[in-house]
Amino acid sequence: xxxxxxxxxxxxxxxxxxxxxxxxxxxxxxxxxxxxxxxxxxxxxxxxxxxxxxxxxxxxxxxxxxxxxxxxxxxxxxxxxxxxxxxxxxxxxxxxxxxxxxxxxxxxxxxxxxxxxxxxxxxxxxxxxxxxxxxxxxxxxxxxxxxxxxxxxxxxxxxxxxxxxxxxxxxxxxxxxxxxxxxxxxxxxxxxxxxxxxxxxxxxxxxxxxxxxxxxxxxxxxxxxxxxxxxxxxxxxxxxxxxxxxxxxxxxxxxxxxxxxxxxxxxxxxxxxxxxxxxxxxxxxxxxxxxxxxxxxxxxxxxxxxxxxxxxxxxxxxxxxxxxxxxxxxxxxxxxxxxxxxxxxxxxxxxxxxxxxxxxxxxxxxxxxxxx
Numbered sequence: 001x002x003x004x005x006x007x008x009x010x011x012x013x014x015x016x017x018x019x020x021x022x023x024x025x026x027x028x029x030x031x032x033x034x035x036x037x038x039x040x041x042x043x044x045x046x047x048x049x050x051x052x053x054x055x056x057x058x059x060x061x062x063x064x065x066x067x068x069x070x071x072x073x074x075x076x077x078x079x080x081x082x083x084x085x086x087x088x089x090x091x092x093x094x095x096x097x098x099x100x101x102x103x104x105x106x107x108x109x110x111x112x113x114x115x116x117x118x119x120x121x122x123x124x125x126x127x128x129x130x131x132x133x134x135x136x137x138x139x140x141x142x143x144x145x146x147x148x149x150x151x152x153x154x155x156x157x158x159x160x161x162x163x164x165x166x167x168x169x170x171x172x173x174x175x176x177x178x179x180x181x182x183x184x185x186x187x188x189x190x191x192x193x194x195x196x197x198x199x200x201x202x203x204x205x206x207x208x209x210x211x212x213x214x215x216x217x218x219x220x221x222x223x224x225x226x227x228x229x230x231x232x233x234x235x236x237x238x239x240x241x242x243x244x245x246x247x248x249x250x251x252x253x254x255x256x257x258x259x260x261x262x263x264x265x266x267x268x269x270x271x272x273x274x275x276x277x278x279x280x281x282x283x284x285x286x287x288x289x290x291x292x293x294x295x296x297x298x299x300x301x302x303x304x305x306x307x308x309x310x311x312x313x314x315x316x317x318x319x320x321x322x323x324x325x326x327x328x329x330x331x332x333x334x335x336x337x338x339x340x341x342x343x344x345x346x347x348x349x350x351x352x353x354x355x356x357x358x359x360x361x362x363x364x365x366x367x368x369x370x371x372x
Contacts, residue, residue, distance in 0.1 A: 027064040029126050031094035035134035035166050036280045036288060041193035042169040043201045046185050050156060053077065056188070057121065059170050060201045065091045069118045070202065079110035084202065085118060096126045120155050125171045128153070128162060137166040138279060142287040142313045142334070143306060146174060156184055166280075167288050168301070187301040191292045198295045207300060207320055221316045223358075224331070225309035227366045235360040243360045261349035263364070265372060269341045282342050283313055283334055290332045290344070293319040299330070311335055312369055318351070329354045331361075333369040343372035 026037035043060035053075040060068040071083040084104035090097040098119075107115070128151045139145035147164040156176070165174035168187050176185035188207070191200055226232045235243075249255040256262040270282050293299040297319050305316040313334040320327050331347040345368050347361065354361060 027061060029129060029170065030089060030091070030096055031130045032126070033134050034172075035137040036284055038169040039192065039289075041198075042190070042292075043193070044169055044171075044173075044190040045188050045204055046173075047188050047206075049182075049184055049186075054206065056204065056206055057118070057185075058201060058204060059122070060193075061170055065089045067122075068201070069122065070204075071114055071118060072205065074205065079108055079114060080105055083107070083111060083114055083118070085115070095130075096123055117155065124153055124155060125173060129164075129171045129173070132164055132172070134279060137164060137172060141308050142281075142283040143308050160184065166284070167291055169288070174301075189298040189301055191298065192289070194295050200295055200298070203296075203322065204298060205322075207298070208325070221305035221307035221314045224314050224316075224333075224362055224366060225307040225312075227362050228309040228312060228370070232362070233359060235357075235363050239357065239360050240363075243357055243364075257349075257353075260353035261347070261361070263345065263347045263368065265343065265345045265368060267337065267341055267343050267372075269338075272340065274340070281336075282340065283336055286334050286342055286344065287313060287315065290315055290334070290346075291317065293317075293330070296323055297321045297328075327351050331365055333365065335369060335372060337372065343369070345369040345372065 026039055028034040028037045038061050040061070040063050043058055045056050045058040048055040048057050051073065053073060056070075056072045058068075058070040058072070060070075062068070065088050067087055067089065069085045069087075073079075073081050082105065085101060086104070087101040088099045090099050103115070128149060132147055132149060136147040137145060144165045144167050149162045149164065151160050151162050152158060153160045153176070156178075159179050161177045161179070161181075162173060163175040163177070164172045165187075166172055168174050168190055169192075173185070174187050175183060177183050189204065193201060223232060243257065246257045247255055248257075253265045254262070268282070268286065275281055291299060291304070299317045299319045303318045305314075307314045315332045315334075317330045318327055319330055329347075329349050329351050333345045335343045337343050345365060347365050349361065
C-alpha cells in the first residue's frame, strides 16, 4: 500500500506541543479577571452566521496592549473579502480604550460598516466578558466548566446567550446563540503564533468540507476513557502483532508507524512555585496549549472531544494542514505525576489510518500513558 507521508513539520509539532510549557507572559483584557489568561500570540477565529454569506472573524493578542482583528469573507458580493486591523489599547484603563489603529488593506467605501462592526464586536465582547467571574470558568478538573450568560448585544439584535469556555483564548467565548437557540457566533479554531514569521492567523481561510476526511468519530475521548476502565474491546492478537511489527522507535519516547502515524511522550515540568498563587494548574495550562495545532495547521474547535478518567486528562482533536490540504487526528493525554510535573502522551495520525486501526492505537495510547 502506498502511503501518503506525514509532513516533517508535523513531527516537529509534536516536540513543540510536548516540550514547550508556554510560560510566556500572560495577559487579560482590560478590566477582565481571567481564570486562565491569554498568552502572547494566541488567537481565535469565529464563524459569524449573522451574514448571508460565509464570514470568519479572528482576534489575535500580541501582548497586553496590542491586538489584531481579521475579517474574511471568501464569497463577499461587495466590499473587501479581507480586512485586517491592528490596534493598541490603553493598558492603564480598566475598559477598552483604543489609542491607535492601522488597517492593512486599502479600503473600499463599502468597507466602512464592516470596520465599524469589528470595533463593535471587540467592545461588546470585552464588556460582557468583564461580568463573568473567573471562578465560573474553573472546574475541579481540567474539564472546562462552560459558563453561560444572558446578554443584550445590540449588533446581534437583542437578547443572546453567550457560552464561555476557558480553553478558548481572549474572550473565552465558545458560542453565542439567540433565545431560540440559533447559532450566531461559534469558535472554529484557536492557536498560538510560534514566531514573528508565523502567518497562521493571517492565512486562515476556513475548513474544506471533505466528506471522506470527516469520517472520524470524535467520541474517541470517551472511548479511551472506557478503555482505561477496561470496558471496550481490545485489539486482536493478529492486529497487535502486525502493528507492533510496523512500529519503529526513534528514541525511548518517540516512534512511528511508517509515515502514517507517530507517538511521542514527555514530562513537562514548571518552575518551582510557579502555580502557588494561581487559580489554575499546570494541567489547565497544558489543556489549552495542547488544544492548539502547529504553524500552518488548524484545530477544529467544533469537533473537539474531552474526557477525564482515573487521573488522565484526554483531549482529542481533528486538525487541518493547509499545505497538504489533509486532516489528521490528534490525541493527547496528560497525567500529573508530581505537584509541578505532568506526563504528556501525544499521538498523531492520518484519519484513514487511525480509523483502520483505532482499537490498536487506543490500546497503545492508554498503556503508554498509564505507565508514565
